[in-house]
Amino acid sequence: MLEQEDFRPVKLEDRDLFVRHFEKYPQTHSDNTFTNMVCWNHYAHYQYALVNGNLILASTIDGITRFRPPIGPRDPELLKSLVLLAFEVSDDEPIVLIDPATAEWMRTVCPGLILVPDRNHFEYVYLASDLADLPGKKYLTIRHQVNKFRKNCRYSVEPVTDNNREEVKRFLIEWCEWKGCEGDPVLAHEKEAMFFAIDNFEKLAISGLVIRVYGKVGAISLFEPINADTALVHFEKGMPDCDGIYKEINMETANLLRKDFTFINRESDLGLAGLREAKMRYHPVQMVEVYTVQRSAKKPLSRTPANW
DSSP, X not given: OOOGGGOEEOOGGGHHHHHHHHXXXXXXXXXXXXXXXXXXXXXXXXEEEEETTEXXXXXXXXXXXXXXXXXXXXXXXXXXXXXXXXHHHSOSOOEEEEOHHHHHHHHHHSTXXXXXXXXXXXXXXXXXXXXXXXXXXXXXXXXXXXXXHHHHOOEEEEEOOTTXXXXXXXXXXXXXXXXXXXXXXXXXXXXXXXXXXXXXXXHHTOEEEEEEETTEEEEEEEEEEEEXXXXXXXXXXXXXXXXXXXXXXXXXXXXXXXXXXXXXXXXXXXXXXXXXXXXXXXXXXXXXXOEEEEOOSSSOOOSSOTTO
């Protein structure tokens, strides 16, 4: 029987374990990446358990622990054990971020589970070539903004390296002052996550791009592979000094990534209307869909469900 004591905190030194496991079982959702977990650990307190060749992830936010389905060879008994543990210790959404194929398997193994789409955590996937070239009429407005930036701002592009990382950190401080991070808990957590990524750049084996405007860092992006054909953009930030700089860093990042990847995952919109509109404006070619298990208010799960 799976127990909470089987879980241990995710730590930076665990990276090799996750890399090896995800080579066997590639991921598509950013929340399951090691970089995401360690960068946001101060907020989500990630844990993992290794059981029967499966990696099981959990996070605890504001005192509520939620679980992810096992990542590894299908093990019906392990799944049942996880469901029982999750319903025992979690809230009304005990298991989250379930991919469609796993959702179907869970319905088969555990009839009666209520699984619903979690649109707020669907992730947006684009053709790298679309983001790099901005082809056709549908990108006309974005191309206009990029051209305006290039016309009005003297800029240069370079990778994030040891030589400019301190400048990148100063840029992030200025960006947070502009955005008012200290008065916004979400932005404050994001600031800490970004600083962790920069401070552990080599250990995480991530990459980054810098746009300088008149010699000063004006925008950055941080990214890495998530699987063989898809790159994941973890962070993308820009200052308001030059109109269109966000469009430019997006385009420059895609132009670099298109050499090695067909697709770019730009994460979810978290249910924010403005962010959803902005992401749709770039015309995703697919969405990384996820489901959530919901507890039934009418029929609480028994410790020994008869239909199992």
